[in-house]
Amino acid sequence: xxxxxxxxxxxxxxxxxxxxxxxxxxxxxxxxxxxxxxxxxxxxxxxxxxxxxxxxxxxxxxxxxxxxxxxxxxxxxxxxxxxxxxxxxxxxxxxxxxxxxxxxxxxxxxxxxxxxxxxxxxxxxxxxxxxxxxxxxxxxxxxxxxxxxxxxxxxxxxx
Numbered sequence: 001x002x003x004x005x006x007x008x009x010x011x012x013x014x015x016x017x018x019x020x021x022x023x024x025x026x027x028x029x030x031x032x033x034x035x036x037x038x039x040x041x042x043x044x045x046x047x048x049x050x051x052x053x054x055x056x057x058x059x060x061x062x063x064x065x066x067x068x069x070x071x072x073x074x075x076x077x078x079x080x081x082x083x084x085x086x087x088x089x090x091x092x093x094x095x096x097x098x099x100x101x102x103x104x105x106x107x108x109x110x111x112x113x114x115x116x117x118x119x120x121x122x123x124x125x126x127x128x129x130x131x132x133x134x135x136x137x138x139x140x141x142x143x144x145x146x147x148x149x150x151x152x153x154x155x156x157x158x159x
Contacts, residue, residue: 020125029086052106
């Protein structure tokens with residue numbers, strides 16, 4: 001059987017990029033049970049309420065919903081259990097130092113398979129205030145309008 005190649009996206013947390021300012025991102029492996037892998041291969045997972053906690057020098061992924069495998073038996077996994085993240089000691093220490101500062105948190109951005117192994121992209125993030133979110137939306141809208149005006153001008157249309 002040929003080995004899987006490339007990256008297959010399972011779930012993405014698009015709301016995290018809206019609610020947080022992303023400072024730094026890390027790729028971490030996941031310790032999963034057998035039925036969790038089968039459920040992920042079906043493309044079923046939710047990162048919406050997920051967060052990462054550093055406890056005792058280890059990183060743990062909390063509140064990520066991986067539903068039970070439909071063909072599973074009594075060996076099925078719990079949907080909302082905490083899962084250990086596989087990171088280097090240097091990465092864990094760097095993340096822990098930043099999180100100890102006020103306002104920083106760790107959120108999962110995406111869950112995917114990379115060369116057949118389950119990975120999660122986590123981000124060191126700082127929460128946005130409501131006015132920050134409105135400001136970001138206004139900037140995006142202005143950029144979009146500017147690009148449209150340049151496109152119209154290039155086609156020879158007048159404003």
